[in-house]
Amino acid sequence: xxxxxxxxSALVMTVFCTxxxxxxxxxxxxPCIEQHMQSAPPSTTIAKLKALCAEDTASTVIPGExxxxxxxxxxxxxxxxxxxxxRERDAAKSRFSIIGHNRNYLLPVTYMANTNEAPFRSVAPPxxxxxxxxxxxxxxQISLKTPLFNDLLLKNDGLYAGFTATSFWQMxxxxxxxxxxxxxxxxxxxxxxxxxWTPQGVDAMVLMLGFSHQSNxxxxxxxxxxxRLYADFIWEIGDFVFSLKPWYRLPESxxxxxxDSSGDDNPDIEDYMGHFAFGTAYRxxxxxxxxxxxxxxxxxxxxxxxxEWTFPLLRNIRGYVQYFNGYGESLIDYNVRIERIGVGFxxxxxx
Numbered sequence: 010x011x012x013x014x015x016x017x018s019a020l021v022m023t024v025f026c027t028x029x030x031x032x033x034x035x036x037x038x039x040p041c042i043e044q045h046m047q048s049a050p051p052s053t054t055i056a057k058l059k060a061l062c063a064e065d066t067a068s069t070v071i072p073g074e075x076x077x078x079x080x081x082x083x084x085x086x087x088x089x090x091x092x093x094x095x096r097e098r099d100a101a102k103s104r105f106s107i108i109g110h111n112r113n114y115l116l117p118v119t120y121m122a123n124t125n126e127a128p129f130r131s132v133a134p135p136x137x138x139x140x141x142x143x144x145x146x147x148x149x150q151i152s153l154k155t156p157l158f159n160d161l162l163l164k165n166d167g168l169y170a171g172f173t174a175t176s177f178w179q180m181x182x183x184x185x186x187x188x189x190x191x192x193x194x195x196x197x198x199x200x201x202x203x204x205x206w207t208p209q210g211v212d213a214m215v216l217m218l219g220f221s222h223q224s225n226x227x228x229x230x231x232x233x234x235x236x237r238l239y240a241d242f243i244w245e246i247g248d249f250v251f252s253l254k255p256w257y258r259l260p261e262s263x264x265x266x267x268x269d270s271s272g273d274d275n276p277d278i279e280d281y282m283g284h285f286a287f288g289t290a291y292r293x294x295x296x297x298x299x300x301x302x303x304x305x306x307x308x309x310x311x312x313x314x315x316x317e318w319t320f321p322l323l324r325n326i327r328g329y330v331q332y333f334n335g336y337g338e339s340l341i342d343y344n345v346r347i348e349r350i351g352v353g354f355x356x357x358x359x360x
Contacts, residue, residue, distance in 0.1 A: 088213035089360040092243050102158050109357030110171045111152035114329050119148050119351030125342045143182035150175045166202035195223040217241035225291045225340045232274045233340035255285040281336035281344050283312045292360050296320050319355050329355035
């Protein structure tokens with residue numbers, strides 16, 4: 010039977026209405042059917058038109074509403090770390106999503122028990138004005154990553170590029186125009202893979218191998234930077250996740266003179282930052298407690314400890330409390346002991 014465009018429309022309309030009156034679920038509307046008919050070839054079936062409209066409906070985001078969660082390509086995992094990896098792989102399928110790397114947070118109120126003004130004296134006015142730093146400070150961190158390749162060497166592995174920026178803002182220090190005292194930038198390239206085999210009592214294991222460059226973006230006497238190769242061994246037992254992250258600092262040449270831009274800005278940084286970090290996180294009833302410890306394994310016993318607590322607050326925002334005590338919270342303070350406590354908001358958690 011040959012039908013012109015108007016006759017085809019009438020036939021489709023009849024079938025569409027019949028289906029609707031019969032109680033069949035229709036996630037597509039007649040305007041959608043008609044719209045696809047204008048561009049569809051004459052051989053297109055009614056079932057195909059319905060399928061096209063169903064796809065349009067599934068991909069439509071109503072203004073003011075969040076888009077639907079991506080459909081997982083794998084069954085949910087009882088493991089916290091494997092479940093996070095699966096969520097990240099699912100989120101990466103959308104080009105509109107940004108994946109969190111380390112924690113993303115804003116601490117609008119932090120208090121430092123001691124301030125480190127020494128590095129800024131060489132760049133301060135001769136009269137010494139504006140040297141005094143405020144104990145109250147804003148601290149925030151932005152940490153993102155994106156997968157470059159998946160299933161590269163092993164099933165469910167991935168090669169990632171990551172970036173983390175941590176800022177310390179003297180927002181309440183009006184005497185010196187509320188400057189950003191320090192910002193640390195850390196681009197990374199790393200390979201992440203789950204283990205298919207785990208020892209008795211261990212629920213999941215993940216290995217991360219990577220390269221990290223960390224710098225404060227300054228020049229002259231304020232410049233701080235270092236490069237590392239690291240391995241991060243992550244394993245999970247019950248509600249606890251553990252991480253052991255040793256690193257090797259890539260050597261740099263010594264400075265030929267004070268202010269030499271090509272020399273090592275901080276040759277003794279490992280004496281304070283240590284050679285490894287050990288961390289643990291515990292999640293229960295939507296509360297997450299974590300702790301990170303660094304140590305140089307020497308007689309001076311220098312290092313740092315950071316304790317954190319995150320808890321439900323709003324729909325996609327969590328409350329966040331952070332305590333730090335030790336060396337290396339920021340690069341400009343790597344050789345000065347800092348004690349700080351802050352409260353604020355968290356956008357992305359560890360687990």
